[in-house]
Amino acid sequence: MKLNESAENYLETILILSKSLPVVRSIDISEKLGYKKSSVSVAMKNLRHKNYITVTKEGYIYLTESGIEIAEMIYERHELISSWLEKLGVDKKIASKDACRIEHVISKESFEAIKKYLKER
Numbered sequence: 001m002k003l004n005e006s007a008e009n010y011l012e013t014i015l016i017l018s019k020s021l022p023v024v025r026s027i028d029i030s031e032k033l034g035y036k037k038s039s040v041s042v043a044m045k046n047l048r049h050k051n052y053i054t055v056t057k058e059g060y061i062y063l064t065e066s067g068i069e070i071a072e073m074i075y076e077r078h079e080l081i082s083s084w085l086e087k088l089g090v091d092k093k094i095a096s097k098d099a100c101r102i103e104h105v106i107s108k109e110s111f112e113a114i115k116k117y118l119k120e121r
Contacts, residue, residue, distance in 0.1 A: 003052075005104040008074045009033070010043050011052060014063055015071035023060040077103035077111055084118060 003011075013032055017024045030040045044061065047053045052067035063071055078099045085095035 003050075003070060006043065007047060007050075007052070008070060008104055009100075010040075010047060011063065011067050011071040012074040012078065014053065014061055015068070015075055018063070025059050025061065029061070074103055077106065080111075080115060080118070081106075084114070 010029065010033075013029055014024050017028050017032060021028060026037060026040045026044055029035070029044075030037045033040070044053065044055060047067070048055055051064055052070065054062050054064060056062075078096075081102050082092075082095045082099035085098060086092055090098070
C-alpha cells in the first residue's frame with residue numbers, strides 16, 4: 001500500500017525517536033515535528049488503523065513489521081540522499097530539507113541506481 005508523504009514522515013519520526021528514547025509517545029512526535037498534539041493523535045489513529053503502529057494503553061507507540069519496513073526505507077533514503085548532497089557541497093540544513101522531500105517521490109529503481117553508483121565510488 002502506498003502511503004502519503006505525511007504518513008511516511010510520521011513512521012520515519014517514530015523510528016528515529018525509538019533509537020534515542022526508551023518509549024515513543026505522541027507528545028514526543030509532536031515536539032519533534034512541531035505539530036499540534038491533536039494532529040499527531042489523528043495521524044496515529046490512521047496509522048494504527050492501517051496496522052503500521054500499535055499503541056499500548058499507556059500511550060506508547062511501536063512500529064509494526066510493516067511500519068518498520070516503510071520507516072527504514074524512508075530513513076535510508078533520507079540519510080543517503082542528504083549525505084550525497086552534502087558531499088556535492090550543499091549546506092547540511094538544505095541537504096537534509098531537500099532529502100526529506102526527495103525521499104518520498106524518488107522511485108525505487110532510481111534510488112537503487114544512485115545507491116549502487118555511490119557504493120562504486
